[in-house]
Amino acid sequence: AGRAPRGLRRLPSLAALPAPDRLARYVRFAAATYGKHGAEFLGVPRLPDVAPSALGPLGAAGEAVAPGRVLPDLRLRPEHIASIAGLANADDVLMIVESAGEVYSPGHYVAADDAGEAIAVVIRGTMSLADTITDLVCEPEPLRLVTGADGAVVEGHAHRGMLFAARRLSERLAEPVRAALAGHPGYSLVVVGHSLGAGTASLLAALWSHDEVLEDGSVSRALFPGLRCYAYAPPCVLSEPLATLPALRDTIISVVNGDDFVSRFGLATSRDLRSAVLALLQVDAGEGDVALAAAAADVGSLEEVPASAAACVGGGVLDAVRGAVVRDEPTLYPAGLTYVLRQDDEGGAVGRGVGVAAFAVDDAQAALGELFVCRSMFASHLPQRYVAVVEAACAGLV
Incomplete structure (x- = not known):
C-alpha cells in the first residue's frame, strides 16, 4: 500500500468513505453547473437526454424566458443540467441563476433530487472575470460560529471573497429553498459545488447550519440546521479551528483529487x-x-x-x-471532513481499471498547508477528473 503522504491517513478500503452514494451522485450535480457546452469542452460525459422543461429555459434571475427570446449557447438549460446530473426530468430543475458579471455572485441552480430525496443548491466554479475577482479577494475575514448546546463561540477566519459570496447567496436563496423544502416534504437539503463553487458552498453550509455571532455582537440564527455539503476541489476557505470543527465535520465533506493546487493555494x-x-x-x-x-x-x-x-x-x-518561513496571517484550509483521492497508478487513466486510494486528512497543515509544484497540479482540478476519480472510488459501493 505504501506510506501515506504527510498529514494523510490511508483508509483501509474505499468502503470507509462516508456516504459514497451521495459523493458519486453529487459530483455530477457539480459538473452540471458548467452547462452543455462547458461540460463538453471539459470532457464531462453526459447521461441520456431528457425531455425539455415545460417552462422552457430559465433566465438570469430564474424566471421563464419570454417566447422568441434567444439565449446564448452557453446559457444553462434545465434539460442540460438534468442530463449531466442524472435527474429524472428537466422539471426537477427549480431555479437557475446565471452570474451576470456581478462580483460575489457565482452561477448556481436549485434542483429537486427525487432519487436522493433532497433539495440541492449547486454552485458553479470560476467561469468569468467577476468569478476570478471573487477568488482573488482572498484576505482572511473574521468569522465566529456558535457550536454545541452550551453556546460556545469558535472564532476563526474565512476567505473574504467567498464569504461575501456565501452571504449574498444566503440572502437570495433562503426563501426559494424554504419553498422548495415545503413543496417536497421529508426531503433534506444539500449544498454542492466545484472549485469556487465548493468554497462558497462550504461557507454557505456553515452559515446556514450554525448560529453566527456578527460584528455588532448580535446573533444570526441558523436557517437550515442538519443540511449536508459536498465540496469537490475545495479552495482554502477556513482557518483553524473552524476548518476542522467537529460540528462542521458532521456537515461538510470535502474531496481533493491528488495534487489539485486549488485545495492548497491561498494567500x-x-x-x-x-x-x-x-x-x-x-x-x-x-x-x-x-x-x-x-x-x-x-x-x-x-x-x-x-x-x-x-x-x-x-x-x-x-x-x-x-x-x-514565517507566517503573519492565518492559513486557510478546505472545510469539514476532508479526503484526498489518489490513483494507485499515476500513469493510468482513472476509471479504466486503475485503482484509487483514499486518504483522510488528519493534519491539514501537513497535508494541505503547502503548495506542491508538479505536472498534475492543474489538470487534477478539472471537473471531469473529479467525476472520473469519485465515480471510480465509489464504484461497487453504491
Whole structure:
C-alpha cells in the first residue's frame, strides 16, 4: 500500500468513505453547473437526454424566458443540467441563476433530487472575470460560529471573497429553498459545488447550519440546521479551528483529487512559495552551501534563520525553507471532513481499471498547508477528473 503522504491517513478500503452514494451522485450535480457546452469542452460525459422543461429555459434571475427570446449557447438549460446530473426530468430543475458579471455572485441552480430525496443548491466554479475577482479577494475575514448546546463561540477566519459570496447567496436563496423544502416534504437539503463553487458552498453550509455571532455582537440564527455539503476541489476557505470543527465535520465533506493546487493555494501558501523560490535562488550549487536569504524568511538577517538550515544540502533544502518561513496571517484550509483521492497508478487513466486510494486528512497543515509544484497540479482540478476519480472510488459501493 505504501506510506501515506504527510498529514494523510490511508483508509483501509474505499468502503470507509462516508456516504459514497451521495459523493458519486453529487459530483455530477457539480459538473452540471458548467452547462452543455462547458461540460463538453471539459470532457464531462453526459447521461441520456431528457425531455425539455415545460417552462422552457430559465433566465438570469430564474424566471421563464419570454417566447422568441434567444439565449446564448452557453446559457444553462434545465434539460442540460438534468442530463449531466442524472435527474429524472428537466422539471426537477427549480431555479437557475446565471452570474451576470456581478462580483460575489457565482452561477448556481436549485434542483429537486427525487432519487436522493433532497433539495440541492449547486454552485458553479470560476467561469468569468467577476468569478476570478471573487477568488482573488482572498484576505482572511473574521468569522465566529456558535457550536454545541452550551453556546460556545469558535472564532476563526474565512476567505473574504467567498464569504461575501456565501452571504449574498444566503440572502437570495433562503426563501426559494424554504419553498422548495415545503413543496417536497421529508426531503433534506444539500449544498454542492466545484472549485469556487465548493468554497462558497462550504461557507454557505456553515452559515446556514450554525448560529453566527456578527460584528455588532448580535446573533444570526441558523436557517437550515442538519443540511449536508459536498465540496469537490475545495479552495482554502477556513482557518483553524473552524476548518476542522467537529460540528462542521458532521456537515461538510470535502474531496481533493491528488495534487489539485486549488485545495492548497491561498494567500499564506502563495507567500510561502515566494519565500521558497527566493530561498532556493540563494543555493550555491558549486560549493553545496545553502544560503537562505533574509528576504525569504522575512526575519531580517541570515543569522536569525534556524542554525540547522545552514548545514542542509540536497533534499534538506526543503526542510530548511520550511523552518525559515514565517507566517503573519492565518492559513486557510478546505472545510469539514476532508479526503484526498489518489490513483494507485499515476500513469493510468482513472476509471479504466486503475485503482484509487483514499486518504483522510488528519493534519491539514501537513497535508494541505503547502503548495506542491508538479505536472498534475492543474489538470487534477478539472471537473471531469473529479467525476472520473469519485465515480471510480465509489464504484461497487453504491
